[in-house]
Amino acid sequence: MNQRLQSATLTINGERLWASLMDMARIGATPKGGVRRIALTQEDKAGRDKFVAWCKAAGLSIRIDRMGNIFARRAGTAAQAAPVMSGSHLDTQPSGGRFDGCYGVMAALEVCRSLDDYGIRTRRPIEVAVWTNEEGSRFTPVMEGSGVFVGAFTLEHARAQTDADGVRMGDALDAIGYSGDAPMGHPVAAYFEAHIEQGPVLENAGMTIGVVSGGLGQRWFNLTVTGMEAHAGPTPMHLRRDALQGATHIMQAVDALGRSGADTRATVGYVKVEPNSRNVIPGRVTFSVDLRAGDDAELARLTAGMREAAERVCRERRLELAIEQTVYYPPTPFAAECREAVRKAAERLGYPHMELVSGAGHDAIYLASVCPAGMIFVPCKDGISHNEIEDAKASDLAAGCNVLLHAMLERAEVA
């Protein structure tokens, strides 16, 4: 057996993986080919039920905690050893795709099924995790299940969150029968998560596997620029205090900051102009700034650069400025041993691979605060995600799952 494991020929069943993905995609399927399986709805329940049934059929034992996180365990020979875990989420955006989240769960399940096919036992248990409400579409915050699992916020806080109709998250969880009794949080030896990239980097580079180095830190801000609302016709240019014109200069400075570092990103995604009338000079513009960087020093440099530019523009143009920080996520480098396990697996299997950073949030980023963690990215078509047209190649999905198999086996140790 060890000999087969050393070879690149040990592979998962790509057809079965694809069939499971397509089967799961029927639950909440939209006419445009996407999926609407919002957290803790009847569709979410149906997806969970199907997953649990598949796990039981594969001989996995199920535990569910008070956040509705599901853990399906394949026993190890060292019964008391902490498991090597892999998973993701089954909930989707309101107009979501077939792969975001679901792929990570199905890939982890496929690893267990393939190990059964090969008759391989591991020293450490292997666990497949389904994290509750990763998308945050119905209940905030995002990555709610993994957030409570690692202690980022409390169970009580999470279960008290309400949706747009005033339904409490805890009640919605009770209603679908997924408030379990497993203790919250347990030791994990290593965590891996396979995911579509949700960006264009791998596709543009012609790579099959992304070895994720970690998650970018994020700082989000609201900027408000106030000038003087006035009629467009009677007000000469030199007497204007145009909040929008000032804002455009700050927005361009933000974009330039995004281009100033190796893995830095800076985005203005939201703009509100007041009064937003065709023949009125804007008196006030509110806009968002989303800054991301690989380490806190870079994030601080971007933040300082944004402040400096905004203050300069407003001083020069006699505009008032208010800056409010709304979000901070610290940068999260993944553990060297997990990155290396992924990289070595991709190399052994002969897949074109590159290291890249995750600009988006993932459950793995929370898990990294309590155990060594790593991620495997595979390309998605045109880099598009959170969209019904989200697409990925079956061969790339199988490749990512093969890398997951080998990385997990390295950390779980063949018995």
Place this chain on the structure above:
Amino acid sequence: MNQRLQSATLTINGERLWASLMDMARIGATPKGGVRRIALTQEDKAGRDKFVAWCKAAGLSIRIDRMGNIFARRAGTAAQAAPVMSGSHLDTQPSGGRFDGCYGVMAALEVCRSLDDYGIRTRRPIEVAVWTNEEGSRFTPVMEGSGVFVGAFTLEHARAQTDADGVRMGDALDAIGYSGDAPMGHPVAAYFEAHIEQGPVLENAGMTIGVVSGGLGQRWFNLTVTGMEAHAGPTPMHLRRDALQGATHIMQAVDALGRSGADTRATVGYVKVEPNSRNVIPGRVTFSVDLRAGDDAELARLTAGMREAAERVCRERRLELAIEQTVYYPPTPFAAECREAVRKAAERLGYPHMELVSGAGHDAIYLASVCPAGMIFVPCKDGISHNEIEDAKASDLAAGCNVLLHAMLERAEVA
């Protein structure tokens, strides 16, 4: 009498003018000190009724046409001669001020009252005009009454326009009893309109009287810039097609074009960002461009400059561009004899005065297409109008009315 007329001592009664303005401002008065007297509402009817009563008390004869335009005539010695007309409008913006429109009507009425005080008869009749629905807040288009009077569009078209509740303009006019039977349009020897400036030029220059040279031509456009919507986190800067960043460069080019000529103006007042989400790179931005200039050659130069800049930005940034023109008003220079009558009156009366252009639309601009026309601007506080805090000094309003008296007398000829 002629001797008195030649002197600068012939003046209107400023206190009576102010009292009339304040009296009219009670109709539709808002808690913040403004006026809400929307076209063809009960407030508009009450304002019209009060005006008509004042006119009758002053011995003026009333005619009302099918558009609800009111003409109050002070007879001339040459009964068949075309009148010298002055007026403006009594309707306001939803949160309007006390002077926009109302001042022009009250000033023309005050001219008649003052002529009575002095016992002056004129060769030509003098008419005070109230134009229906100048503001366009409830029924479009703006300057509806004067537009039909000069034949810019038809009576049937205007009366068929509906408000937000589906009420037809003609029915609303019938309901307040102001669909008259006077023939639509009649010869006018000269038209003058006194108005607050609605801009900051006179105040900034320390001038009391603005001799209006004409109305700026206007071209309005909708520009749509389309890029690629994508997640802010996973999408590196160099792979983005950010519609908003492209739009900011076009917006700045628009502003620069506004600063490129003597009396040119260029404004972006309306912006719509899609999907307008904090962590999504904007896929589409739609925004308005309002270009104004004193002659068509300048307006064409601004338009070409905007197109060139927008096309260059979108070509360089791989963005799609659509440009749609939505409005064209031709530039309207006022007749030399009316401008000169206003200028000479201001000079004779010793008021600090300057020539300036009207950037906004006014009934006088429509009238200029059928007769010699001119306007008199007086300063308004901080250049603010279309706002409940709109304010003007009684002394400036009286000065403007004095200029109106002298300019009208010059054209109407003392009998």
